[in-house]
Amino acid sequence: MAAPGVGSRPPSPGEATRDALLDTAAVLFSERGFDGTSVRAITEAAGANLAAVTYHFGSKEGLYEAVLRELLRPMRSVIAQAIRMRGTPLSRIGRVVRSMVVHMGQNPGNPRLMLQQLTGSPLPHPAVQSLMKSNLQRLQALIEEGQADGSIRPGDSLLMAVSLLSQPAHMSIVLRPVQSIMDVDEDESQFLARMADHAAEFAVRALEAPGGAP
């Protein structure tokens, strides 16, 4: 691995600690929140000097923004790719939901940071806003396509899109707690796969026009 291809040029000196800080901070911020994570905790866990954060990112907030952008980027492509597949609008919606559950379940830092943003301030960080907007709009378009051909029942496409997004976000967050609280005796990755299938079917059933296609 580590073939000198796209995006994997050999790390120049200094870029190594920069990346270590990013990776470590992503874990700590998503687990303990911004205020619950000290610069000292980050630099010690990353094996870097205390002053490294200020040097590479200007401030703790600068590091947080960099982490946010880094962690949010994959989400865009996951959704975009699932939407781009061929099939009926409903089947594509099912695939979007399933792949979001899987991706968020495997990268829990992502929904954690997003929900921290949503529960922490009146309005989330611009990067989160932009991601929400683009995802909602794509889903809305897909829903309206299905409504136009009669395969999706009538209704407010924005609210439907919000409902669709609420499932992956919430599911990936409660996965572990539910498993523990309800004594689910199952491998975690298997439980995640089952959850993804369930969420996809739940979404499709909720949207499909009664009686199926016209």
Place this chain on the structure above:
Amino acid sequence: MAAPGVGSRPPSPGEATRDALLDTAAVLFSERGFDGTSVRAITEAAGANLAAVTYHFGSKEGLYEAVLRELLRPMRSVIAQAIRMRGTPLSRIGRVVRSMVVHMGQNPGNPRLMLQQLTGSPLPHPAVQSLMKSNLQRLQALIEEGQADGSIRPGDSLLMAVSLLSQPAHMSIVLRPVQSIMDVDEDESQFLARMADHAAEFAVRALEAPGGAP
């Protein structure tokens, strides 16, 4: 108002500042999180002395636990009451979802604190765990009742219950951001009512057996 009825005995001295601390802390903790809220910010906003928190609650953590318990209690009864109503399992599920969206939308501190717990530590506070467990179990029972009489489609009742709960929690959190980001030109309480109706219908459609009752 303030008729000397149940639970409203005249506040004994000292209980007044205790209550003020609880109310103020509920707002601040839910808006800024535990680490983002200082004891000084709480006591100043409550018009109390800095030492009042230690005196009345032992510590900042003690106050936080008291707030959590106080804020979570209404949720139990909201669900319990909606479940207790008469009607088919599906119609009762619809009512549970609708009243949860409304209640959480009107008391945003509640889902905020719960989600902060879920995004902040591997396992949420015992009080949150207990609430999740009881709510999931009640919903599971209701779902299985509907599956037994054929009005609800087959499927894992636990995952279905999780999907049901995910809607109110997420909706009440994203209500304002979505309204702002998607330029929804509507009164907030009206938008909330529409969201509650939508969530209830979304849930019912997702669960109902194809072809209606047998």
Place this chain on the structure above:
DNA sequence: AGGCAATTCATACAAACGTTTGAATGAACA
């Protein structure tokens, strides 16, 4: 009126916080 227990208050404390500083270190280039 006097004494008592509960509560409030101003102040102090050590610890932890984010950031700054100026010297030490290293590799790259001439």
Place this chain on the structure above:
DNA sequence: TGTTCATTCAAACGTTTGTATGAATTGCCT
């Protein structure tokens, strides 16, 4: 070999943090 520039480092800065302390104040009972 000598110079330069980016990076790392240990130490210190002033603030803010949660909690502790002991003296003032309050309302109540005899």
